[in-house]
Amino acid sequence: MKALQITGAGEYGIANVPQPTILDDQVLVRITLVSTCPRWDIAMLGGKDMFDQTRPPDYPLPPGFPGHEAVGVVEAAGPSVQGLRPGDRVAALEHLQGQGAYAQYMAYRERDLLKLPDTVSDRKAVSTELLKCVVLGLDQFEDVKGKSMLVAGLGPAGILAIQVARLWGARVIGIDVSPERVAAVNALGIGEAVLADSLGDRRFDLGYDCVGAAPSVQNVLDRTNEHVVIFGVLRGELIYRDRFWMNGIKLESHKARPVTERYRRLLLDVLTRPEMNTECLQTKQISFKLYAEGVETLKRQEAVKICFNPQEAF
CATH class of the missing domain: 3.90.180.10 (Medium-chain alcohol dehydrogenases, catalytic domain)
Known part of the structure; x- marks a missing residue:
């Protein structure tokens, strides 16, 4: 072959x-x-x-x-x-x-x-292999329904993450430093996207970083009240500020784990949804x-x- x-x-x-x-x-x-x-x-x-x-x-x-x-x-x-x-x-x-x-x-x-x-x-x-990884990462939040979520990075993982999180009931905003990527996501109608420097003082319950570069993760962490998952491969160092400790903000990396029957059902449910692009x-x-x-x-x-x-x- x-x-x-x-x-x-x-x-x-x-x-x-x-x-x-x-x-x-x-x-x-x-x-x-x-x-x-x-x-x-x-x-x-x-x-x-x-x-x-x-x-x-x-x-x-x-x-x-x-x-x-x-x-x-x-x-x-x-x-x-x-x-x-x-x-x-x-x-x-x-x-x-x-x-x-x-x-x-x-x-x-x-x-x-x-x-x-x-x-x-x-x-x-x-x-589907990437979708599996995104689903596993989002599942680390345990329950996203009704929560506000910031997804950083509108590459392949971010495009999937904003859609899956919305399907699961989260209120999601995606950010990127590229105007072209932001425009592309908005044109697809798969979720709301804005430039990373246009958020002002907005804060979110949950943060999902698909970039991995320390400045991106730090921006997500600084804007999150409860829980941040780093999906991207982390490069650089972060500051876990005093107020994060005081508020009990959880920061964790993506955890690889076996695909159980539950995850197979979740993947098939997502893949068969007409609105999932x-x-x-x-x-x-x-x-x-x-x-x-x-x-x-x-x-x-x-x-x-x-x-x-x-x-x-x-």
């Missing part, structure tokens, strides 16, 4: 690699659509490790890496797989170590896939031959995400 492989900073090619073999509890999936995860793609092609930007990644990256937001069709299932069979459409929730979804086929554990109803298109489901994330669909150009487009914030059909894009 064919897979994209990043071999160095700014360098990549198309590799011919063996089709994955599956274990008893795994399924083989033919990938029909895969989406970029901008920070991963920008960092890994740009010569910086995703979590430690003082050093480069270990090149060459595994074939298909860092692709992980994917949807596809089950081709084969191991003998201990109970809930999936060939022909089922599935979205990835996790991936096996050492594999990447910028490839024509992937092996997954059954528990790392979400079976999709026919009513949910590939384009709507392709970023996840297709808007996929700004462009291109060939892997244009991967570097696509990453540059992401860096310039001229696209939210870019998707590829691995059965055709090589």
